[in-house]
Amino acid sequence: MTSQEDPRLSADVPGERVVSGKDDQAEGRVTAVRRGNITEVINSDSLSQARTSTELDTLTLHEERARVEVLREQAGSVSIRKVIRQREEVLPVTLTTETLEITVRDGAGKVTLNGEVLEPGRTYEVIVHDEKAVVQKEVFALSDVTLNKETRTYTHTENITLLREELDVRDPQGLVREVKLDD
Structure with a gap:
């Protein structure tokens, strides 16, 4: 049996090798089967077997495998701060004023107020009590805000x-035949 590379096939298809066998007419048909490193030659006419080990060539077969790398990216950011806003409110407040009315009648005599003589027939007011609105501000808790950071894990395909x-x-x-070994 001989082995050779067919340059026509090797040039067209990278990595392809052709193993060929010859038909020996004098001895009959020769069948060669290669298993691993062993080439088995069987002469079908004489039923004799001969084993020879000849390494013809070594081919390396490759495959791609996926490797996944997870990259962490910043998708966005949030700025949190307290801000004070102003607003105007109109608060209705009821105030009371208490006054004293003084009316001088004719012929009642002389009436003075703080050294001034009051005219008869006129009414004078003296403020006894007066209310004023005094606004005081108090701070109350409006609401509590809780800030949480949550991490979610999900499967992406x-x-x-x-x-x-x-x-x-x-x-x-059609040179390749299955050979059963009697080992």
């Missing part, structure tokens, strides 16, 4: 196509 090399053996002359 990515579809990826991976390539794998496979060995494609072509035997157009």
Whole structure:
């Protein structure tokens, strides 16, 4: 049995090797089967077997595998601060004024107020009590705000196509036969 590379196939298809066998007409048909490092040659006419181990070539088959890396990105940011806003409110307040009315009648004599003589027939007012609005501000708690940071974990799926090399053996002359070993 001989082995050779067909340069036409090797040039067209990278990584392809052709193993061929010859038909020996004098001895009959020769069948060669390669298993691992062993090439088994069987002469079908004489039923004799001979085993030889000849390494023809080594092919490395490759495949792609996915490796996932998780990148952490800042999606946004939030600024939190207290802000004081002003607003105007109109508060209705009821105030009371208490007055003393003085009316002088004719012929009643002389009436003075703070050294002034009051005229008869007129009414005078003296404020006894007066109320004024005094506004005081008090601070009350309006609401409590709780700030939480939450982390959510979820499963995301990515579809990826991976390539794998496979060995494609072509035997157009039909030389390869299954051989059963009597080991």
